[in-house]
Amino acid sequence: MSRNIAALLILILVNLGNPVAAAPSQDQCEACHKDPHFYVQNRKLYVYYQDWLDSPHAASGLACSNCHGGDSGSSDIEVAHTGVLDLRDTDHMLFYRNQPETCGACHAEKAAQFKTSKHYAALLSDTVAPTCTTCHRAMNRRPYYRDILVDACATCHKEDDAENIPLITNQVKEYLQRLNIAKGYLGWTTVHYESLGWPGGSKCEVDAIRKKYEDAVTRVHSFNLAKMDESSTEILSELKLIFQKIWDERNKKEPANQRD
Template sequence: MLKKFLLVIFSGLWCVTLVLAQRSANAQQDDLAVYKSNSCVSCHSQLAEPVRVSNKYLEWQFSKHREKGVSCDKCHGGNSTAADKQKAHTGVQKASVRESRLYAFNQPETCNTCHKSIVNSFVQSDHYKKLRAVGLGPTCNTCHAHMATKVLYSASEASDLCAQCHNAINFLPPRPEIPAQAEDVILAFQRANNVINWAKLLIAEDDATVLTLTPMRLSCDSPRLC
């Protein structure tokens, strides 16, 4: 009896798994429908090997860029309308090549196509000036990772990232106060955000409060009231 019961349970779970997998596949196809004429997406979405290429595609698949309609060619270059592999990859270069749109020096110009205000602030920073002058400085991917798949929200993560350069391990002068300051800044932003959310909650509760006014009988003992 127990075996039959377990068999029914496992059969049910297997059916549910198949249904969910099919729904997931259908959802992915719906998501990619807008890219059906893009040869980069149609080809790379079918690749399982090499793992490096397949993983990069999946990073894009689950990125904000994909959600916003930013396809591979917008950053990597190439011809997304060409069916031929060689023609489709025309102009695509590794990020390590100085002429590449994804080379550290060139990333701000590439990202500026969509993120003008952010890039305008970045190119005025000391980080960018040192990056251009001697190649020692962060660029867009340093904080936002490949294809903007990651944004640093955690104070400890920001501190750890800053510490990768501003510590005594590499050849730069140790500046341990910089990672600490970065952590404090993130924490200050988080505190401000929490205060704002708290204020919104109090306002919402106040708006939901119904005041009941009870009529009051005025005394005529005073001439001013009668």
């Protein structure tokens, strides 16, 4: 009998100490940080948490500790915060120079492209240059709208800086615009074929073009203007062709329907 109790105790203790036992829903960082009282007690915490709430990261179940460190299994503030560093600490996972590694743990291809860019080189040589969150913001609530990005570029790429930093905002605006339009066509094409139950080889065709679109977005991170121009032109013209094909098929059908 006493043996059974001892075994039970051991079981409980083992589970308490085992990080695997802490399911994502028991993440203590979030459990504490979501407290609405912070609206009054610590407005900054409240604002950051709200920003986090409808981010793609929250939606895909990331933990605060993925980017901030700390012990997400503890509800004790001291214990939980052990390892949560000050953002200015050069060892912080989110210190601007370390972000390509931290974010790149999950966004490997973007980080790899980014590391080929002049931005990364500048970052390493302590020149003022953008890192991941300069363009995507902290908690990623509004990560990549074209106008926000172009505004972000303009903070450094100003006309009067033309000597030091190449003037690129107008060109980039055009390339990002192409990607935006391509995204629109891609969405429309997907919805169209889905509504028809994916006839013929349409599923493969759409999957392939989506992959190409994603590659074009990934390649943006090299910030090589010629490459951006090339890949955004290519993806947009391919999607326009598909769109045209669908349009022609529809028009072929419609006059026949009208005659009935």
